Amino acid sequence: MPTDDELQKAVSDAIDARLDDYRASLFELLRQPSVSTTGEGMAEAADLVAATLTDCGFETELIDTERYPLAYAERVPESVREGETDLADVPTVVFYGHYDVQPPGEEDAWDSPAFEPTVSDGRIYARGVGDNKGQFLAHAFAVDALAAADAFPEVAVKLLVEGGEESGSAGLVEYLEAGAPEIADADLLYVADGPQHAVGPTGEADGAGTAGSREGKPTLIYGNRGVLAFQLDCRTANTDLHSGNFGGPVPAATNRLVQALSSMRGPDGDEITVEGFHEGADVTAADRELVAAIPDDSAAIAADLDVQRFDGDGTYYERLLTEPTMTVNGLSGGYQGEGMKTVLPATASAKLDCRLVPGQDPHAVFEAIESHLAERFPELEATKQSTFPPMKTPVDTPAAPPVAAALEEVYGEAPVELPVLGGSLPAALFRTVEELADVPVLVVPYGDHDQGNHSPNEHMSLDRFEKGIRTSAAVVRELDGGF
Structure with missing residues (x-):
């Protein structure tokens, strides 16, 4: 043999x-x-x-x-x-x-x-x-x-x-x-x-x-990690308006959308503050030991990507592998052509994804986000697009x-x-x-x-x-x- x-x-x-x-x-x-x-x-x-x-x-x-x-x-x-x-x-x-x-x-x-x-x-x-x-x-x-x-x-x-x-x-x-x-x-x-x-x-x-x-x-x-992808659509009027004739009392959809996105984060722009967002997150001590053993090559990563600084207070891999995220993948709204157009946009949209850690339920996270926005920004509509659980x-x-x-x-x-x-x-x-x-x-x-x-x-x-x-x-x- x-x-x-x-x-x-x-x-x-x-x-x-x-x-x-x-x-x-x-x-x-x-x-x-x-x-x-x-x-x-x-x-x-x-x-x-x-x-x-x-x-x-x-x-x-x-x-x-x-x-x-x-x-x-x-x-x-x-x-x-x-x-x-x-x-x-x-x-x-x-x-x-x-x-x-x-x-x-x-x-x-x-x-x-x-x-x-x-x-x-x-x-x-x-x-x-x-x-x-x-x-x-x-x-x-x-x-x-x-x-x-x-x-x-x-x-x-x-x-x-x-x-x-x-x-x-x-x-x-x-x-x-x-x-x-x-x-x-x-x-x-x-x-x-x-x-x-x-x-x-x-x-x-x-x-x-x-x-x-x-x-x-x-x-x-x-x-x-799991993922939740969703879209936010904001409508504040039935047409775009002149920013001089209507700006001030009539809200711009672009402004309101930015306010809504900001409302989901803490004052430093890093912490996600949506109530219930972190519910169920389960990162074990053994998981953290693995993360701590990963060589700290954040300087090389920054050099590769030409990044001036990283967000958050933890190490690079703590942030990447043990904490959920919310990322604005794209924004649209208002005038995007050459020069200026003093318009008050009536509609604006954002596409986002959340990367989720073990224990989080993508559907429950979406419900928490939807509830947060509905209470504060009724002119926004949130649409869930795709999910994978962690x-x-x-x-x-x-x-x-x-x-x-x-x-x-x-x-x-x-x-x-x-x-x-x-x-x-x-x-x-x-x-x-x-x-x-x-x-x-x-x-x-x-x-x-x-x-x-x-x-x-x-x-x-x-x-x-x-x-x-x-x-x-x-x-x-x-x-x-x-x-």
């Missing part, structure tokens, strides 16, 4: 031998548009995902929903297929991903066509390469390599790849509400999405950093050590551990299924820290793509025997 070292080398050799084919398969999927907000290319993309997973040795099917289909794929050990072992007696990992992408935006903002993958300076540039096609395909290619190396362990591997993550995950919600029978036996839900955590130098005694000095590190995350797995979960060991094997260093991802994922939705309510959900990003997802020139380095394949293969092997 081969030793662990021999099996590890066999898998590594198989990945080396097949890497060009894996890149070709990734490029084929990247060339296929899959924009869920508009529907562009979605049916073709779903079929291509299913075909690619089948080519990697999975039993694959498309699960129809009212929105877009989910691609479900599974590969079980040979002992299970031959009836020698019961499926319930081997650990089951479910890899989650999504094949839909954000709209590419303005064509001129890209250095190369968004749906024509281009390699430059060791990076693949294409819409969706990091978010999330390059990341979820890493799991499929890992399984293919394990099988090719005759090193597939006593682990059941399942993939669930949805087509609506970028537009609300309606199809995933429908699937989960129906009980998710294909994945209800999961022992671990594994999400490779988002960018790796970046670490920069702390600098000299003054903490100075230099722009571009941060470097992505292997990352293990125990949850994600999600948290306890940091002492026994599922974490094998994943951490796999990351260390591939990267040669222990991962940076974060209590939550700064961004938002639909991972918490899995907890709505009774059988999955207590299953650990771990987020392990494979994307570069500066991948530019949702932006022009989204990219993923060839190195991170390859390491993603190796990491998924190592995770499956580490899970052999359970945890």
